Amino acid sequence: GDSVTQMEGPVTLSEEAFLTINCTYTATGYPSLFWYVQYPGEGLQLLLKATKADDKGSNKGFEATYRKETTSFHLEKGSVQVSDSAVYFCALSGRRGFGNEKLTFGTGTRLTIIP
Amino acid sequence: DTAVSQTPKYLVTQMGNDKSIKCEQNLGHDTMYWYKQDSKKFLKIMFSYNNKELIINETVPNRFSPKSPDKAHLNLHINSLELGDSAVYFCASSQVGGALYGYTFGSGTRLTVV
Numbered sequence: 001g002d003s004v005t006q007m008e009g010p011v012t013l014s015e016e017a018f019l020t021i022n023c024t025y026t027a028t029g030y031p032s033l034f035w036y037v038q039y040p041g042e043g044l045q046l047l048l049k050a051t052k053a054d055d056k057g058s059n060k061g062f063e064a065t066y067r068k069e070t071t072s073f074h075l076e077k078g079s080v081q082v083s084d085s086a087v088y089f090c091a092l093s094g095r096r097g098f099g100n101e102k103l104t105f106g107t108g109t110r111l112t113i114i115p
Numbered sequence: 116d117t118a119v120s121q122t123p124k125y126l127v128t129q130m131g132n133d134k135s136i137k138c139e140q141n142l143g144h145d146t147m148y149w150y151k152q153d154s155k156k157f158l159k160i161m162f163s164y165n166n167k168e169l170i171i172n173e174t175v176p177n178r179f180s181p182k183s184p185d186k187a188h189l190n191l192h193i194n195s196l197e198l199g200d201s202a203v204y205f206c207a208s209s210q211v212g213g214a215l216y217g218y219t220f221g222s223g224t225r226l227t228v229v
Binding site for chain 1: 146148150155156157158159160163165170171205207209212213214215217218219220221222223
């Protein structure tokens with residue numbers, strides 16, 4: 001079945017550091033890939049997505065590129081801020097239509113940014 | 116306007132009780148979901164409904180019963196609550212083709228069984 005393997009946390013960085021959170025996946029067919037973010041005490045927010053190979057999703061300075069050859073979707077940001085502290089989830093969704101699609105999540109990576 | 120709203124936000128109850136969590140979306144989406152987040156933050160799907168019809172039913176105890184009165188609402192009823200049911204429950208919705216358009220989540224309901 002589908003699965004997502006995500007970099008173990010927690011990750012602690014200084015403000016303005018470069019961020020990479022690794023994510024690899026196993027799926028049949030051509031899934032869509034997502035990064036969701038959960039700020040403390042809040043729900044899940046879609047950060048970015050990519051729906052086909054070589055697509056780059058980007059939002060709020062974060063980027064991730066759908067790499068089919070390496071089955072990866074690593075999250076990057078060039079200069080992190082304290083406000084980026086949150087839990088980040090990589091997820092995939094196969095295309096099966098009519099409600100039969102679902103998100104399969106990685107285990108989440110807790111990111112803490114120190115001023 | 117909140118896109119996907121869940122009530123209540125917090126729920127503390129005793130073992131053996133029956134409780135319900137309500138979810139409503141105003142996005143016009145056809146598909147709604149329930150996800151469970153455990154104490155280690157791991158998220159797993161429980162159910163999906165498409166236009167009031169149950170589509171996905173993962174291996175969830177029979178004590179959990181979803182109900183969708185219309186495509187904008189998906190409620191979760193839990194009978195005979197157990198300590199292990201303590202978790203955060205998220206409702207979500209998507210257009211048909213969530214894989215292409217993405218999924219919108221509610222803010223979650225933290226259930227604590229004591």
